[in-house]
Amino acid sequence: MSFINRSIAGLAGALALTGVHEIFKKCTKGAPNLDQVGEEAVRTSLEKVDAPVTDEEQVYAAAMGGNILSNALLFSTLATSTNTSQIISKTLGTGLLGAAGTIGLADQLLGNNKATDTDQKKWMTTGYYLLGAVVSIGVYNLLERRSKK
Template sequence: MSLINRSIAGLAGSLALTGVHQIFKKYVTGAPNLDQVGEKAVQTSLEKVDVNISDEEQVYAAAMGGNILSNALLFSTLATSTNTSQIISKTLGTGLLGAAGTIGLADQLLGNNKATNTDKKKWMTAGYYLLGAVVSISVYNLLERKSK
């Protein structure tokens, strides 16, 4: 179990989640806008240290970077097994945990939560995270097989 392979796999899963989210947000009516969660987290954090950034593009960039990094860390914890039963349970567990955390964070951070306020948006969020988990474990297993 290589730390480098786990890191690459976690980043691949995070990028898959982010890519699908951005495509769906742009082209699917009623898709979740998870960027709002990250942007609010960035703004809240900056306010606590008396920093004010009014440039929306900078806040968005910081939020995207934070989302990609935090999801990569989440998914890298998944990439630890090549055993089929462990793969299934870890993939489902990690994907659903990530979705639940995002949905819960949206409710906490956004007073009028429009990011995940419908069942459709919650299911789509769960799907994004499950996709990221599947990509992570797939990339991890591919890299582990190649390194042997």
């Protein structure tokens, strides 16, 4: 049951991160546009196999799917404990690691990085990942408590 609970919790965190990101991207000036990172990764991958990019909506959909999947995997790794001190350290560590990875990847993939090029965007990205980590561990603990009843 724990593997299923970790998977559900990881997906919940990834969806929370993605949902908040999409809301802020549409409603807040100067919000990060993390989609650019995934879209550039998709385009680069397609170029390497000589596949033409013909539909930007498909690139966006592939990027979103990849983002959700990779974030779900990241967050599911933290959902392994119900011990309070471990929860705090794993949540902070995973959230900060995810944010640092995304910010670093944006710098690597996007030559003219507009996704996370300001301090505001970097802090918002960090907040998104911390939120995803908190949601993941919360869902995991809820599921674990319910499965023990």
